[in-house]
Amino acid sequence: MRTKIQNMMMRKLAIVAAVGIVFMLSAGTASAQDWFKTGTGLGVTKARVAVPEFPVRGATPPALEKTFHDVLWADLDYCGILELVSPSFYPPQMPSQPSEVNFPEWAAAPANTYMLVYGNLFLDGTNLALAGYLSDVHNPQSPPALQKVYRGPATDDGARKLAHQFADDIVGKLSGGAAGIAQTQIAFVSTKSGTKEIWAMDYDGSNQHQLTHLKSISLTPRWSPDATRIAFTCYVPFRGITSPQICIYSAASDRLISFPRYRGSNSSPAWSPDGTQLAFMSSQGGDPEIYISDTAGGAMKKVTFAAGVNTSPAFNPKTGKQIVFVSDRAGDPVLYLANSDGTDVQKLDMPDMGYVVDPSWSPNGQLLAFSWRRPSGNFDIYIMDIVNRQLVELTRDAGRNERPSWAPDGRHLVFESTRNGKREIWSMLADGSLPRQLTYEGQNESPSWSSK
Amino acid sequence: MQVRNSRQITFALGFLAILGFLGGCKKQVATSHPAPAPAPTSAQPTVTLNATPTSVKSGDTVTLSWTSTDATDADIEPGVGKVALQGSTPVNPTDSTTYTITATGPGGSGTATARVTVGAAAPVVTPTTNNASMSELFEQNVKDAFFDFNKSDLRPDAREALTKTAEFLRSYPPVRVTIEGHCDDRGSTEYNIGLGERRAQAAKNYLISLGITADRMDTVSWGKERPFCTEQTESCWQENRRAHFVAAH
Numbered sequence: 001m002r003t004k005i006q007n008m009m010m011r012k013l014a015i016v017a018a019v020g021i022v023f024m025l026s027a028g029t030a031s032a033q034d035w036f037k038t039g040t041g042l043g044v045t046k047a048r049v050a051v052p053e054f055p056v057r058g059a060t061p062p063a064l065e066k067t068f069h070d071v072l073w074a075d076l077d078y079c080g081i082l083e084l085v086s087p088s089f090y091p092p093q094m095p096s097q098p099s100e101v102n103f104p105e106w107a108a109a110p111a112n113t114y115m116l117v118y119g120n121l122f123l124d125g126t127n128l129a130l131a132g133y134l135s136d137v138h139n140p141q142s143p144p145a146l147q148k149v150y151r152g153p154a155t156d157d158g159a160r161k162l163a164h165q166f167a168d169d170i171v172g173k174l175s176g177g178a179a180g181i182a183q184t185q186i187a188f189v190s191t192k193s194g195t196k197e198i199w200a201m202d203y204d205g206s207n208q209h210q211l212t213h214l215k216s217i218s219l220t221p222r223w224s225p226d227a228t229r230i231a232f233t234c235y236v237p238f239r240g241i242t243s244p245q246i247c248i249y250s251a252a253s254d255r256l257i258s259f260p261r262y263r264g265s266n267s268s269p270a271w272s273p274d275g276t277q278l279a280f281m282s283s284q285g286g287d288p289e290i291y292i293s294d295t296a297g298g299a300m301k302k303v304t305f306a307a308g309v310n311t312s313p314a315f316n317p318k319t320g321k322q323i324v325f326v327s328d329r330a331g332d333p334v335l336y337l338a339n340s341d342g343t344d345v346q347k348l349d350m351p352d353m354g355y356v357v358d359p360s361w362s363p364n365g366q367l368l369a370f371s372w373r374r375p376s377g378n379f380d381i382y383i384m385d386i387v388n389r390q391l392v393e394l395t396r397d398a399g400r401n402e403r404p405s406w407a408p409d410g411r412h413l414v415f416e417s418t419r420n421g422k423r424e425i426w427s428m429l430a431d432g433s434l435p436r437q438l439t440y441e442g443q444n445e446s447p448s449w450s451s452k
Numbered sequence: 453m454q455v456r457n458s459r460q461i462t463f464a465l466g467f468l469a470i471l472g473f474l475g476g477c478k479k480q481v482a483t484s485h486p487a488p489a490p491a492p493t494s495a496q497p498t499v500t501l502n503a504t505p506t507s508v509k510s511g512d513t514v515t516l517s518w519t520s521t522d523a524t525d526a527d528i529e530p531g532v533g534k535v536a537l538q539g540s541t542p543v544n545p546t547d548s549t550t551y552t553i554t555a556t557g558p559g560g561s562g563t564a565t566a567r568v569t570v571g572a573a574a575p576v577v578t579p580t581t582n583n584a585s586m587s588e589l590f591e592q593n594v595k596d597a598f599f600d601f602n603k604s605d606l607r608p609d610a611r612e613a614l615t616k617t618a619e620f621l622r623s624y625p626p627v628r629v630t631i632e633g634h635c636d637d638r639g640s641t642e643y644n645i646g647l648g649e650r651r652a653q654a655a656k657n658y659l660i661s662l663g664i665t666a667d668r669m670d671t672v673s674w675g676k677e678r679p680f681c682t683e684q685t686e687s688c689w690q691e692n693r694r695a696h697f698v699a700a701h
Contacts, residue, residue, distance in 0.1 A: 196677070217677050219641055233645070235677075240700055241630055243672040244645055265633075265649040265673040268642040281646055283671070286653065288646040309646030326643055332602065333643050355602075357640035371640065402640060446641060 046083040047174060050106060050113040051076055052094045053087075060121045061154075064128060068121060068159040074204060075167030075182040076117070078436070080411040080429050081175050085113045096120035098133060098147070103140040113137060115145070117170060121159075128154040132166045134173060145173050160206065171409075181407045185450040186414050187211070187221040187230050188425050192442035198232055198249060203407070203427070203449070205438030211249055212256075216242070220446050221249075224271050225317075227450040228252055231269035231278055236261075246280055248295070260297035264288075270313050272340075273320045279303070279313035279340075290325055292340065303342035309333065312358060315340065317451075318365030324348075326357050335359050335370060337386070348384065351391070355379075358403045362410050362430075363451070369394075369404035369413055369430075381415055383430065394432035405449045406430075414438070414447040494559030497523035501553040503566040509665070513542045514568050516551055523555035523562070545570050548625040569625055570665075590699055593620035594629070597655045599693040602639070604650035606658055610695075614655055617697060618662035630670045631655050632696040636689035637676040648673030655695035670700065 053069050056062070077084050089110040095101040095118045106113050119132040134146035150165050152158040164182035171180030181203055190199040193210055198221045201208040211230070212218050219233040234247035244265045248257040264283030271278060272292075279292045285302065290313045293300035304310040306329040316322040323340050326333045334356040335348040348368075350356055355373040362369065368386055373379045379400040383392045395401040399419035406413055407427075414427045420437065425444045428435040499520040508514055517540035520526055526535050529552055532543065543551070548570045554563045595613030597606060606614070621627060633648030652671035660666055680696075681688040 219645075219675075219677070233642075235674075241670050241672060243670075244675075264671055265645055267645040267675075281642070283646075283649045283653070283673075288649050309643060309650055311646040312640070312642045326640075328602070328643075328647075333639070355639060355643070357643050373638075 046081055047115060048085050048113045049076060049082045049115045049117060049170075049174075050085045050090060050111055051117045052090050054118065054120050055094045055096045057096065057120050057122060059123050060128070064154065064156065064159040065121055067156050068130070068163045071160050071163035071204075072117070072167055075164060075180070076170065078204075078412075078434065079167070079171045079180055079182075080409070080434075081171065085111055094118070097131065098135065098144055101135060101137070101140075103135075103137045106137040115174065117166075119166075121162075123154060124151060126154060127151045128158050128162065130162045130166060132169075134170050146170060157207070160202075164202075175409075178409055179452075181409045181412060181449075184408060184452060185223070185227065186405075186425065186427075186438070186447050187223055187450070188439070188444055188447040189219055189221065190439070190442050190444045192444075198230060199444075200230075200251075201438065205425075205436075208439070211251075211254075212247075214247075218247070219244075220268050222270055222448045223450040225273055225275045225451050227452050229257065230448070231271060231280075233267040233269070246278065246297075259295075268311050268313065270315060272315045273317045277315075279315065279323060279325075281309075281311035281313070290323070301341075303338065303340065304345075305342065314359050314361050316365045317361055317363055324359040324361060324368060326359065333357055335368070348386075348389070360405050360413075362406050363408050364410055367410075367430075369406060371402040371404065371415075381413065381432075392431075394428065394430070395435075398435075401426075403446050405447050407449045408451045412449075414449050416445045416447065494557065495522040496559040497521060497555040497557040497562040499523065499526065499553050499555035499562045499564045501528070501551060501564040501566045503551065503568050506567065507569045508545070509570065512570075513544055516541055516543055516566065518553050518564070520553075520555040520562075522559055523557040525557075526553060526555045528553045543568075587699075589620070589624075590627070590697075593617070594697045594699075596697060597651075597658075597695040598690060599651055599654075599695075601636070601689070601693065602647070604647060604654050606654055610655075611658065614658045615662065618659050618664055621659065621664050621668065628668045628670075628700045630672060630698045630700045632678075632698060633671065633673040633675075634678060634680070634692055634694050634696055635676045636692040637679060638689065639676065641675060641677075644675035645673050648675050651693070651695045 051073055076082055091105040106116050116135050116137050119130060122129050130150040132148055133144045135144045146169055150162045152162050167182040168180035184203045185200050186203055187198060187200045189196050195215050196217045197210055198212040198218050199208055199210050214234055217235040221230045221232040223230055228251055230249045232247055233244050235242050235244055238261060244267045245261050246259050246266050246269045248259050250257050262282050262284040266280060266282045269278045269280040276294060277292055278295055279290055281288050282291050287307055288309045288311060289302055290304040290310050291300055291302050306327060308327060308329040310325060310327045312326040313323050321340055322337060324335055324337050327336050332355055336345055338345040353375045356370055358371045360369045368384045370382060371379045372382050379402050380396055381394045381401045381404045399417050401415055401417045404413045404415040411430050412427055413430050416423055417426045423443045423445050424437055425439040425447045426435050426437050497520055501518045504515050519538040523537055526537050528535055532541060545568050550565050550567045552563055552565045554561055594617045597610035597613050631652040633652035635644040635648050652673060656669045656671055679692045681691040
């Protein structure tokens with residue numbers, strides 16, 4: 001049975017590798033979660049890939065070889081569309097270039113792999129260089145699906161970056177062109193410095209670094225679509241009053257960009273997909289409503305008009321013409337959809353009572369992830385298809401799980417969870433599998449996944 | 453139950469702010485001290501000052517009128533300056549103001565004051581207990597309003613507390629307050645910022661209905677970021693669902 005499916009997948013992959021443009025997941029086999037894969041690409045049989053360690057050559061420091069291999073393995077293992085073949089099934093000889101690959105050996109049991117990732121690392125002056133290859137082992141005559149030389153500093157971080165670049169190219173080839181996420185960043189709020197500041201880290205939790213030093217309270221970071229800026233909620237004093245306001249951090253200049261201060265409480269900025277507008281909550285007119293302005297605070301217009309709290313706006317990243325937001329106009333806070341000019345407001349009805357908050361729109365505009373506190377239980381992460389309103393629960397019985405944010409591949413989510421006692425940042429696949437803790441020190445919350 | 457330290461700090465700051473304002477009051481009182489001994493050959497100037505009306509809304513016009521005897525110069529502060537020896541002038545105070553006229557002549561000087569209350573319905577009551585510090589008075593009389601889970605409407609106990617707060621604010625017109633909205637930590641970060649703002653505004657609007665002018669009150673939401681109590685119990689959550697008053701400049 002398994003072999004039959006594998007053979008089918010094998011043929012499919014051969015086509016993908018040869019043509020390079022077919023999105024293999026679009027032709028996947030039917031499953032119980034059929035609706036789901038249209039959004040995430042999950043829930044279908046994963047392609048088997050072998051990732052042997054590179055043969056040691058010349059002067060490359062073993063520590064860099066190890067970092068490179070560990071990071072490459074982790075990236076591919078977590079990408080959501082591949083099944084990595086266990087190294088214990090690999091043939092004894094590790095190839096470093098196409099002429100050294102014994103294709104039938106990799107295609108046969110016990111390896112049974114379709115694709116082989118291989119290559120070599122070498123020192124090129126002060127740089128570390130990688131010659132990386134991806135081959136379809138069933139088509140020995142074809143050139144490798146990927147062959148590329150990468151260069152970077154000969155440091156641990158350099159080796160890490162080479163692995164991420166290579167992994168993203170491999171995932172791009174095997175998912176029909178949708179780039180991987182190994183080079184993306186996650187912004188978040190951390191108390192590690194003593195006060196809540198905005199921090200950023202690599203998607204796998206490495207390289208955590210502090211971005212803001214306001215020594216006050218900074219909350220709700222969100223990356224701009226081009227990943228150059230982060231809009232967030234900042235508590236800044238002005239004439240003796242400290243109030244929540246909108247702040248924008250520029251990653252390029254490592255400083256804050258000015259944004260006007262408004263009366264009352266202002267929070268939860270979200271970017272339009274073209275990066276020219278911000279939607280945010282403001283009580284400048286009395287009631288907390290959602291306003292949309294340009295990124296300098298100009299051309300402001302109010303888009304919600306209902307007594308109560310209206311907050312947590314997010315633009316549909318595909319169209320930019322629709323927003324989702326949280327409102328308690330009818331009692332408990334729940335989600336509403338509206339056009340971005342405020343017209344055509346619809347409540348997203350849920351099958352049960354409770355808080356529905358923290359909406360995050362999937363990159364393809366089809367799914368909403370959010371946290372839902374059901375009357376009986378804890379906060380958990382759910383996904384809803386906004387067309388057919390089908391609902392999937394992704395977390396359960398594991399502390400409070402809140403504030404999901406989609407990765408640009410539409411296959412991963414980052415969120416905050418108290419499942420280990422403290423509030424920390426976790427990521428998982430968008431079907432709830434492979435939860436992975438990314439932060440351990442201090443309290444960490446409100447993650448936002450960069451779009452590139 | 454852990455009570456946060458920053459609350460004490462907030463009070464300490466509020467106290468300093470009020471001390472500053474009391475200092476200002478004393479200075480004004482001091483201007484009406486008895487005039488220096490008259491020169492033997494000239495009579496000491498006398499002066500009267502009246503304000504009509506004495507209680508107005510911010511920006512309304514008040515007429516100051518004055519007379520003097522034995523004076524060569526007259527000066528009204530704040531904001532009017534040198535004036536004729538008798539006459540009247542319109543003023544538009546935005547805050548409650550004590551106007552002082554000082555008449556000077558060969559025989560010395562005389563002063564008179566007129567108090568204009570802006571925005572307060574009740575007459576000014578000056579503190580009689582000099583020993584009670586302003587921060588103690590503030591703490592004794594200004595009461596926080598508490599709320600139900602996920603609610604920003606005022607319960608009877610909150611109305612009662614705010615009525616006391618309004619009495620105090622009427623009695624001390626110079627006192628300005630920042631009303632902080634706080635929430636327990638069971639909602640989302642973002643929703644709680646909105647909910648805290650609604651709570652602060654509910655308290656502010658109730659005080660406005662009791663005659664306190666809006667420009668003496670600012671609202672700010674701290675969401676769930678500054679809990680008064682950090683345990684996961686209902687009594688602790690209740691502590692954190694409040695509109696909290698802080699004296700401001």
